Amino acid sequence: MRILVCGGAGYIGSHTCVVLAERGHEVVIADNFSNSAPAVLDRIARLIGRAPEAHRIDVRDADALARLFAADRSDAASFDAVIHFAALKSVGESCVRPLEYFDNNVSGTIALLRAMRAAGVGRLVFSSSATVYGAPSSLPIDESAPLSVTNPYGRTKLIVEQILEDACAADPGWRAISLRYFNPVGAHPSGLIGEAPSGVPNNLMPYICQVAVGLRERLQVYGGDWPTVDGTGVRDYIHVMDLAHAHAHAIEALGRISDPLHGHRTINLGVGRGISVLELVRAFEAASGRAIPYEIVGRRPGDVAEVYADPRLADTLLGWRAERDVDAMCRDAWRWQSMNPAGYAAG
Numbered sequence: 001m002r003i004l005v006c007g008g009a010g011y012i013g014s015h016t017c018v019v020l021a022e023r024g025h026e027v028v029i030a031d032n033f034s035n036s037a038p039a040v041l042d043r044i045a046r047l048i049g050r051a052p053e054a055h056r057i058d059v060r061d062a063d064a065l066a067r068l069f070a071a072d073r074s075d076a077a078s079f080d081a082v083i084h085f086a087a088l089k090s091v092g093e094s095c096v097r098p099l100e101y102f103d104n105n106v107s108g109t110i111a112l113l114r115a116m117r118a119a120g121v122g123r124l125v126f127s128s129s130a131t132v133y134g135a136p137s138s139l140p141i142d143e144s145a146p147l148s149v150t151n152p153y154g155r156t157k158l159i160v161e162q163i164l165e166d167a168c169a170a171d172p173g174w175r176a177i178s179l180r181y182f183n184p185v186g187a188h189p190s191g192l193i194g195e196a197p198s199g200v201p202n203n204l205m206p207y208i209c210q211v212a213v214g215l216r217e218r219l220q221v222y223g224g225d226w227p228t229v230d231g232t233g234v235r236d237y238i239h240v241m242d243l244a245h246a247h248a249h250a251i252e253a254l255g256r257i258s259d260p261l262h263g264h265r266t267i268n269l270g271v272g273r274g275i276s277v278l279e280l281v282r283a284f285e286a287a288s289g290r291a292i293p294y295e296i297v298g299r300r301p302g303d304v305a306e307v308y309a310d311p312r313l314a315d316t317l318l319g320w321r322a323e324r325d326v327d328a329m330c331r332d333a334w335r336w337q338s339m340n341p342a343g344y345a346a347g
């Protein structure tokens with residue numbers, strides 16, 4: 001299939017492009033590089049053996065999208081399907097700049113859907129998030145759990161899911177899957193691509209990596225008094241390569257005309273196992289051979305004690321389940337960090 005990957009230069013998008021290309025798909029990347037570096041395209045090229053087609057495009061730019069979707073393919077629509085990763089993703093920043101988040105994440109998606117409709121492209125995989133479950137009332141979390149959001153970023157994800165629900169209901173030609181990621185971590189096993197946050201990392205694994213490589217002195221553990229196995233927060237960490245494969249399965253499922261998938265479906269992507277902050281620290285120390293100094297501080301506002309997925313629907317509908325364990329997540333995150341201490345900055 002020929003697949004447009006919006007946000008394909010980002011962390012999860014870059015890994016997905018590599019897996020799609022390895023499975024014989026043709027990928028076209030559209031990214032405005034607001035949170036990524038063009039240098040990632042060279043790394044993808046090294047991994048797949050050719051330069052991916054890439055366009056510097058903002059998904060809110062309707063004219064640029066129209067030109068992209070008008071690209072000449074005499075026998076078919078310009079793309080067989082679209083994967084939409086392009087979004088701003090910092091929970092904290094979204095509370096300070098909510099209008100920018102709604103504009104980028106919601107208006108951007110609407111512009112993309114309009115361009116798809118005009119071009120007759122009706123297959124979409126959307127990056128949603130477990131954040132749409134808010135503070136879960138029971139565990140593990142399956143797709144029928146109540147939805148609630150506590151910040152503007154989460155609201156953009158829920159709104160887009162609802163837009164997709166309505167768009168698919170209005171047009172029987174549309175099929176969309178919203179993949180609700182739990183906590184993506186790790187990197188490609190080559191160490192060539194990985195997560196390269198700008199500034200101080202918001203998330204646990206990139207922070208641990210920066211402590212391990214000496215960029216930061218110690219980890220602050222947000223709360224040691226949660227009602228969990230050891231008092232620290234518990235999450236469902238999932239290897240980014242497993243996520244990338246899940247996207248390939250989703251795209252291929254949408255492409256099968258006889259498939260029972262129709263309309264809009266929401267699907268969890270998680271391992272189904274909760275890991276505490278201190279368990280992750282110990283696994284990382286074992287994988288890297290480095291000590292991770294930490295101190296336990298107060299809880300971070302908005303955090304919840306424990307979140308992990310019921311991942312069975314992904315297996316049922318997509319034939320996918322996570323394969324990589326926490327040791328692989330830490331090993332691959334450390335390989336990426338130690339090979340690229342400054343991220344993509346060194347080229």
Ligand code: NAD
Pocket residue numbers: 006007008009010011012013030031032033034035036057058059060084085086087088089104108127128129130181182183184
């Ligand atoms: P990322 O920031 O690394 O990748 C997003 C990419 O989209 C970047 O390359 C950025 O430059 C691009 N982009 C942003 N706005 C754009 C726009 N208007 N036009 C064109 N390109 C634009 O983030 P990621 O971690 O790879 O996340 C990918 C998607 O998954 C996002 O939608 C995010 O909300 C979602 N998600 C991420 C996580 C996570 O923890 N990483 C968890 C759940 C969901």
Ligand code: WQD
Pocket residue numbers: 089091128129130131182183184202203204205207219220221222223232233234235277300303
């Ligand atoms: C994990 C655990 C923290 C940093 C966030 C978003 C969510 C989704 C994934 C996009 C928690 C603890 C963290 C640190 C710590 N993103 N922690 N010290 O909060 O589960 O999810 O990213 O959709 O929407 O909210 O992930 O990695 O920030 O935190 O102790 O320096 O690590 O308290 O228990 P979170 P996280």
